[in-house]
Amino acid sequence: MPKIRVVFYREDAGSVPVIEWLDTLSHKALDKCRVRIERLQELGHELRRPEAEYLRDGIYELRIGLEGRNYRLLYFFHGRTVAVLAHGVIKERVVPSGDIDKAIARKTKFEQDPKGHTYQED
Numbered sequence: 001m002p003k004i005r006v007v008f009y010r011e012d013a014g015s016v017p018v019i020e021w022l023d024t025l026s027h028k029a030l031d032k033c034r035v036r037i038e039r040l041q042e043l044g045h046e047l048r049r050p051e052a053e054y055l056r057d058g059i060y061e062l063r064i065g066l067e068g069r070n071y072r073l074l075y076f077f078h079g080r081t082v083a084v085l086a087h088g089v090i091k092e093r094v095v096p097s098g099d100i101d102k103a104i105a106r107k108t109k110f111e112q113d114p115k116g117h118t119y120q121e122d
Contacts, residue, residue: 004044006037006075008119009086009106016119017106018073021088029066033073036062040075040083059086059103061095074103076110084110084118 008016022030040047040062053061055074064071072095074087086106089099110117 003041004077004083005081006041006083006085009084009110010117010119012109012116018085018088019119025071029064029069029071032064032066033062033071036064036073037085044083045077045080055095055100057100057104058107059100072099074099076103076107078110078114086110 008018010016022033025033036051039051049063051063053063055061058076060075060077062073062075064073070091072089072091073085074089074095075083075085077083084107086103087099089095091099106117
């Protein structure tokens with residue numbers, strides 16, 4: 001299977017929730033997140049536990065652990081060749097339903113206007 005294109009979801013107002021969340025992380029955590037994103041690019045739909053997991057309603061999580069903390073990047077697929085990073089969270093035992101619901105809402109908006117909700121670097 002070819003590489004997957006990984007993009008960041010962009011809100012109507014122009015903010016990019018996952019990039020803003022990544023900016024709050026330590027350098028070590030950020031590096032581990034980058035590695036996991038690269039694995040998603042390489043393996044796409046084939047990425048499995050312990051690196052990724054299906055949650056519900058088309059939402060998956062990239063799983064990152066560091067020093068007892070559980071970082072999660074929630075994403076969804078758009079077609080067969082694009083993965084959209086929609087939400088980031090540090091979780092305790094499970095990803096809170098509210099965080100999954102945010103990712104689902106972003107998925108719905110993205111599907112209505114993929115170009116308008118895709119972050120493009122200037």
